[in-house]
Amino acid sequence: MQIAKVRGTVVSTHKTRSLTGTKLLLLQFMDAQGQPLPKYEVAGDLVGAGVNEWVLVSRGSAARIDDGMEHRPLDALVVGIIDTVTVENNRLYSKKDAERG
Amino acid sequence: MQIAKVRGTVVSTHKTRSLTGTKLLLLQFMDAQGQPLPKYEVAGDLVGAGVNEWVLVSRGSAARIDDGMEHRPLDALVVGIIDTVTVENNRLYSKKDAERG
Amino acid sequence: MQIAKVRGTVVSTHKTRSLTGTKLLLLQFMDAQGQPLPKYEVAGDLVGAGVNEWVLVSRGSAARIDDGMEHRPLDALVVGIIDTVTVENNRLYSKKDAERG
Amino acid sequence: MQIAKVRGTVVSTHKTRSLTGTKLLLLQFMDAQGQPLPKYEVAGDLVGAGVNEWVLVSRGSAARIDDGMEHRPLDALVVGIIDTVTVENNRLYSKKDAERG
Amino acid sequence: MQIAKVRGTVVSTHKTRSLTGTKLLLLQFMDAQGQPLPKYEVAGDLVGAGVNEWVLVSRGSAARIDDGMEHRPLDALVVGIIDTVTVENNRLYSKKDAERG
Incomplete structure (x- = not known):
């Protein structure tokens, strides 16, 4: 998975029926x-992530493994909101610290 | 998915039979x-997108999830026409504005 | 799919049995x-493409969708010979013109 | 597979239920x-790899082949801890030497 | 597929059981x-390729198509040893010439 920051949303009303109800x-x-x-992805969301949160994004067929996603033509899915990223015992990111300030 | 702009069409009469009837x-x-x-993709189209419209393109096996696409050797599919792209409460793209202007 | 030009052939006699009879x-x-x-691919061929022709190449599991390809360890397949590529009403490529000129 | 070094961990408590119990x-x-x-991946771990160990990482659907991984939305998995990497009879990496030195 | 040269081997004794017996x-x-x-891959080998030989490598789910590979978490497989690569009627590579010279 890759680490990504939620920047915004994409709205498409004229889409394949199989995408109905998928927040992008x-x-x-x-x-x-x-x-x-300088790289982005438009991904479906299963966890209710909000703008500026750090998330884990799975790409490829992994995006269609979860219940209810099998028949949606998605190639990317947000599978978790990140609490902490730790590199060699140093805290690279902490959701709590980010929210405080 | 990635955000892409429709630039044109590709025509192939001598192709695998399984691609018959797929607009590219x-x-x-x-x-x-x-x-x-500086990156492009030739993709099948399920939504009737026109030149200059912004679309969502799914790549990989996601291109063969929708009904009728399962047996076509596609690795990219247009799955929606984009209405709006919003980044941190700013409108990056609006189909309505693009059509007016 | 990507647009590619046929440049040549690759021959392998010592290969997995499942690749027997696949032109590369x-x-x-x-x-x-x-x-x-500056990017190339070695791909199986289902359409009999010749050197210098422009073709459509599908990559990933799309290469194994067509009848007879399901059990071959291919990750790229030529699925069509291109007649024309049209960008915003301009002809970028025409097989007929290429053959004449 | 690619060769990678374990740098740290990612923790996500708010994630898809299917990821429960997967160390990242x-x-x-x-x-x-x-x-x-300058390239990283967040991967599930099946082998108990520790920080600074060199590992083999499989990406794509390969991450969901092993027993118990089939229904997890993973696109990358650590499948082995590397003992040695040998290039043209020279030892590029040896876990034993790395641990001593 | 991509064209690659065998440079060496990777040994991992602590790995998923499903990889047992796979030469890397x-x-x-x-x-x-x-x-x-400047790009490499660690791949399973089905054809007994040796150091310095040129091979064809299939990536993604193609690596798990051959008999006996279906349950191994591989994302790359050597599927053939290359005899010749011919570009527009010129011989780019010949295994025989490489071995002589």
Whole structure:
């Protein structure tokens, strides 16, 4: 999976019927130092992630493994909201700290 | 999924029988600032997208999930026409504005 | 799918039995302006494409969708010979013109 | 598979139920000269790898082949801890030497 | 598939049980001019390829199509040893010539 930050949303009313009811988030990828990369993905959301939260995004057929997603033409899915990223015992990211300030 | 702009069409009369009846669009990828990327994809179209419209393109096995696509050798599919892309409460793209302007 | 030009062939006599009888083409990828990219793929061929023809190549599991390809360890397949590529009403490529000129 | 070094961990309490009980490692990719690449992956772990160990990571649907992983939305999995990498009869990496030195 | 040169081997004793008995080769990718690329893959081997031989490598789910590979978490497999690569009637590579010279 990749680490990404929720940046916004994409709305499409004229789409395949199989996508109905799927919330689509615009995600910006982050590198392993916590810096934004010039790379994004539009992903379905199963966990109710909000703007600026850091999330885990699964790509490829992994996006269609969860119940109810099998028949949606998704190639990317938000599978978790990140609490902490720890690199060699240092805290790279903490959701609590990010929310405080 | 990636955000792409419809640029044109690709026609192939001598192709695998399984591709018969699939309209093939030439898509140019857009970045998350709304600028064109030097990257394209030829994708099947399920939604009747037209030139200059912004669309969502699913790649990989996601392109063969929808009814009728299971047996076509597609690795990319247009799954929706984009109405709006919103980044941190700013409107990056609006189909209505694009059509007016 | 990507647009590619047939450049040559790859021959392998010592291969997995499942590849027996699969013709392997060396393809060079083209960009959306019709220029060659420094990127290639060795792909199976279902349509009898010849050197210098422009073709559509499907990658990933799409290469194993067609009848007879299901059990071959291919990750790329030529699925069509391109007649025309049209970008915003301009003809970027025409097989007829290429053959004449 | 790619060669990667375990750098840390990612914790997500609010995630899809199907990910429950999957330990998530932050991996940094290594090149074939043994140097770190600016590329990472968050992967599930089946082998109990620890920080600084070199591991093999499988990506895509390969991450869901092993027993118990079929229904988890993973696109990357640590499938082995590397003992040695040998390039043309030279030892590029040895776990024993790395632990001593 | 991509063209790669066998550079060495990777040994992992602590791995998923499903990988037992799979020989793992370190492959360096070659470009379409026969020059090495800064890109490698660790792949399973079905054909008994040796160091310095040029091989065809299939990636993704293609690596698990052959008999006996279905339940191994591989995302890359050597599927053939290359005899010749021919580009527009010129011989780019010949295994016989490489072995002589």
